[in-house]
Amino acid sequence: MSEQNTLTPQQILRKKAQGEAIGPGEQTHRHRHIIAVLLENSIGALNRVVNLFAARGFNLESVTVGETDDPSISRMTIATTGESRIIAQVNRQLNRLIDVLEVEDLTSEEYVERELCLLKVPYASDNRVELLDTLKIFQGKVVDVTTNTMTFEITGPAKKINAFIGMMKRYGVEEIARSGRVAMKRALLFGD
Amino acid sequence: MTHHAPPANGAQRMSGAEIFLRSLDAEGVEVVFGHPGGAVIKIYDEMARIQPNFKHVLVRHEQGGAHAAEGYAKATGKVGTVLVTSGPGATNTVTGIADAYMDSVPIVVFTGQVPTQLIGNDAFQECDTIGITRSITKHSFLVRDVRDLAQAVKKAYHIARTGRPGPVVVDLPKDVLLAETEFEYPKEVNLRGYRFKARGDDAKIQRAAAMIAEADKPLFYVGGGAVGADAADVLTRIARTARIPVTTTLHGLGAFPEDDELSVGMLGMHGTWYANMAVQNADLLIAVGARFDDRVTGKLESWAPHAKIVHIDIDPSSISKNVYVDCAIVGDVRDALMRLEPLAGACRTEAWLAQVQAWKAECPLAYEQGDGRLRAQYVLERLRRHTKGEAIVVTDVGQHQMWAAQYFQFLHARTHITSGGLGTMGFCFPAAMGAAFGRPDKTVVSISGDGGFVMNAQELSVAAAHGLPIKVVIINNKFLGMVRQWQELFHDERFSHTDLSDTNPDFVKLAEAHHCVGLRAETPDEVDGVIREAWAVSDRPAVMEFRVAKEEMVFPMVPAGASTDEMITKRLTPNAFV
Numbered sequence: 001m002s003e004q005n006t007l008t009p010q011q012i013l014r015k016k017a018q019g020e021a022i023g024p025g026e027q028t029h030r031h032r033h034i035i036a037v038l039l040e041n042s043i044g045a046l047n048r049v050v051n052l053f054a055a056r057g058f059n060l061e062s063v064t065v066g067e068t069d070d071p072s073i074s075r076m077t078i079a080t081t082g083e084s085r086i087i088a089q090v091n092r093q094l095n096r097l098i099d100v101l102e103v104e105d106l107t108s109e110e111y112v113e114r115e116l117c118l119l120k121v122p123y124a125s126d127n128r129v130e131l132l133d134t135l136k137i138f139q140g141k142v143v144d145v146t147t148n149t150m151t152f153e154i155t156g157p158a159k160k161i162n163a164f165i166g167m168m169k170r171y172g173v174e175e176i177a178r179s180g181r182v183a184m185k186r187a188l189l190f191g192d
Numbered sequence: 193m194t195h196h197a198p199p200a201n202g203a204q205r206m207s208g209a210e211i212f213l214r215s216l217d218a219e220g221v222e223v224v225f226g227h228p229g230g231a232v233i234k235i236y237d238e239m240a241r242i243q244p245n246f247k248h249v250l251v252r253h254e255q256g257g258a259h260a261a262e263g264y265a266k267a268t269g270k271v272g273t274v275l276v277t278s279g280p281g282a283t284n285t286v287t288g289i290a291d292a293y294m295d296s297v298p299i300v301v302f303t304g305q306v307p308t309q310l311i312g313n314d315a316f317q318e319c320d321t322i323g324i325t326r327s328i329t330k331h332s333f334l335v336r337d338v339r340d341l342a343q344a345v346k347k348a349y350h351i352a353r354t355g356r357p358g359p360v361v362v363d364l365p366k367d368v369l370l371a372e373t374e375f376e377y378p379k380e381v382n383l384r385g386y387r388f389k390a391r392g393d394d395a396k397i398q399r400a401a402a403m404i405a406e407a408d409k410p411l412f413y414v415g416g417g418a419v420g421a422d423a424a425d426v427l428t429r430i431a432r433t434a435r436i437p438v439t440t441t442l443h444g445l446g447a448f449p450e451d452d453e454l455s456v457g458m459l460g461m462h463g464t465w466y467a468n469m470a471v472q473n474a475d476l477l478i479a480v481g482a483r484f485d486d487r488v489t490g491k492l493e494s495w496a497p498h499a500k501i502v503h504i505d506i507d508p509s510s511i512s513k514n515v516y517v518d519c520a521i522v523g524d525v526r527d528a529l530m531r532l533e534p535l536a537g538a539c540r541t542e543a544w545l546a547q548v549q550a551w552k553a554e555c556p557l558a559y560e561q562g563d564g565r566l567r568a569q570y571v572l573e574r575l576r577r578h579t580k581g582e583a584i585v586v587t588d589v590g591q592h593q594m595w596a597a598q599y600f601q602f603l604h605a606r607t608h609i610t611s612g613g614l615g616t617m618g619f620c621f622p623a624a625m626g627a628a629f630g631r632p633d634k635t636v637v638s639i640s641g642d643g644g645f646v647m648n649a650q651e652l653s654v655a656a657a658h659g660l661p662i663k664v665v666i667i668n669n670k671f672l673g674m675v676r677q678w679q680e681l682f683h684d685e686r687f688s689h690t691d692l693s694d695t696n697p698d699f700v701k702l703a704e705a706h707h708c709v710g711l712r713a714e715t716p717d718e719v720d721g722v723i724r725e726a727w728a729v730s731d732r733p734a735v736m737e738f739r740v741a742k743e744e745m746v747f748p749m750v751p752a753g754a755s756t757d758e759m760i761t762k763r764l765t766p767n768a769f770v
């Protein structure tokens with residue numbers, strides 16, 4: 001996944017011109033990347049970071065921003081999909097920004113990620129129990145209820161949220177709000 | 193910028209406008225290229241009152257001001273300064289800012305802004321200057337509190353000057369300029385997020401030295417980064433000691449004396465045939481402050497096919513971007529070369545140098561002569577003889593730019609100034625004016641085409657008012673020549689909208705109307721006389737119009753996207769390379 005072993009555009013073009021195959025590790029593949037950025041807590045800083053991705057044509061799947069323990073510093077978590085090589089280059093360009101204090105591509109590390117999702121579904125007496133059972137399996141909470149709708153809160157990795165949303169579809173989801181991912185490198189690694 | 197230290201005892205209270213002026217003085221600014229307007233009127237008012245140390249030059253268009261600041265910066269190595277009003281004043285500088293960004297030129301552009309409480313209200317002469325310039329600045333500041341103003345000025349110059357240099361915009365709302373506080377110019381900048389690696393790794397420098405020692409056919413490939421880092425002297429010493437030939441990019445011209453036998457001139461699209469031959473046959477390229485851009489490499493896969501690559505650059509994001517680099521030294525170019533110097537002994541390059549000399553003899557730069565027609569190349573050659581490598585030569589964008597790069601011989605760093613990255617027509621004359629303010633000890637020669645010259649001709653009268661004896665050359669081929677060349681070669685000679693004969697002004701009258709001397713030559717034997725007359729003028733610009741053949745094309749040429757091996761060295765039938 002790291003860009004180190006992947007080939008530069010010149011190397012790829014040369015191999016192709018020679019009719020040589022490009023090895024799986026050599027080509028840069030599209031991957032999802034989770035990038036954590038520490039930056040000055042200002043709107044201009046945020047803008048510059050997002051702009052850099054936009055300028056290279058990256059779609060940002062999610063962006064979250066919040067203050068850190070130091071209120072003058074915010075932390076952004078960016079989820080995007082792109083070629084590792086170009087992402088590594090964008091990360092170097094991010095590092096060049098004066099408002100950026102630290103950039104970390106978590107994708108190549110062991111990390112934990114969480115997302116929060118609020119989801120409103122209609123219910124009736126005949127499916128209420130079923131809904132709540134599913135919610136329980138996903139370790140979610142009911143945060144609001146009316147006579148005909150319930151609002152659930154669940155947190156977890158994006159995959160779990162996707163699975164839960166999948167389960168809820170057949171009840172006719174009225175509204176979904178997802179927070180976008182936040183992520184952090186694991187502090188301790190065992191086994192190596 | 194929320195923490196405000198209490199002012200030191202004795203600090204004086206004054207307006208933001210005065211703080212701004214005193215900050216520029218404290219920063220050692222010599223010259224400001226500016227244009228007033230409502231949002232900055234307070235600055236101009238205080239300027240008249242307190243008479244700061246710097247010289248203010250009233251330009252006649254803000255784009256001219258931005259290019260003048262670039263020319264000043266490139267000629268002196270110092271930071272150029274621009275001061276304009278909000279809205280249209282700011283937008284008029286955008287081309288100059290983008291140009292400075294592409295070519296890593298250190299300038300600071302101060303723009304007026306509507307009062308903070310009106311920002312975002314579509315107030316009169318409001319525009320989102322920070323937003324518009326975000327992707328073309330190294331950094332920018334909107335100063336919201338007069339207590340942050342001096343620190344913002346300090347930071348702006350620091351950021352523009354250090355690391356990979358570039359333009360910085362400081363947006364100054366009117367109320368901030370009117371507000372008062374104590375002034376004390378900060379001694380230090382506090383930028384915790386701003387780091388650049390100033391010192392390349394020792395191990396990498398040793399590795400590079402070993403690669404140089406092993407190489408049979410090494411070649412220096414030198415870009416503008418070497419000039420910007422003031423590394424020309426050490427580069428020249430290494431090349432001469434190690435006996436390594438040198439090619440430069442357009443922006444690298446002057447980093448190595450072109451009259452040295454080791455020089456092969458410029459490489460790339462309109463480089464010399466022998467420079468490109470050297471690249472295609474080298475077994476080691478030592479890239480110094482260069483970025484492997486498409487005008488240099490042409491078709492990427494066939495460029496420098498036998499070369500291992502050492503790349504020395506301040507910017508880590510330029511390493512292995514297109515071309516694989518075997519040894520990357522990220523850090524200040526001058527520092528890296530200074531440390532490489534003691535490690536680089538003489539190489540076994542005699543056979544290689546003999547080959548390079550043979551290539552030079554085989555296909556030198558050449559053009560038709562002797563038929564009585566005036567050609568641009570001849571004019572440039574005569575100018576070169578007249579200036580002997582000692583003038584600062586500023587060029588615009590087009591055919592004349594490439595001919596100037598080819599037919600002058602640049603001997604010193606910072607004597608060739610042009611718009612390379614953005615390729616901005618209209619850059620030349622104001623940039624020459626900026627250079628003339630920065631280097632009054634040097635003769636400054638401005639070389640434009642008839643197309644580009646009129647794009648910023650208004651600055652002529654500014655240069656005249658300041659008595660600058662700039663030598664202004666207009667290569668008049670009555671065409672947008674470079675576009676015409678592409679049309680002739682690649683678009684079946686459909687000369688769509690490139691003929692300027694109906695819209696060109698009378699350049700001699702244009703010069704005179706701007707209080708300059710106007711001269712004209714139409715045949716080869718008039719050239720020297722016109723040059724002599726122009727050089728005799730010492731108190732204002734002398735404009736020389738040279739009416740040259742319109743059919744002339746710039747060769748050699750690697751057509752865009754073609755392989756460097758497919759360089760066209762002379763005029764061929766157009767169908768040969770479609």
Ligand SMILES: Cc1ncc(C[n+]2csc(CCOP(=O)(O)OP(=O)(O)O)c2C)c(N)n1
Pocket residue numbers: 588589590591592593615616617618640641642643644645667669671672673674675
């Ligand atoms: C502002 C701007 N507009 C358009 C171009 C595209 N362009 C590049 S070279 C050129 C022709 C320049 O003509 P002229 O100034 O007469 O120089 P010549 O090529 O004839 O020497 C043009 C239009 C440009 N580089 N900059």
Ligand SMILES: [Mg+2]
Pocket residue numbers: 641642643667668669670671672673
């Ligand atoms: Mg022309």
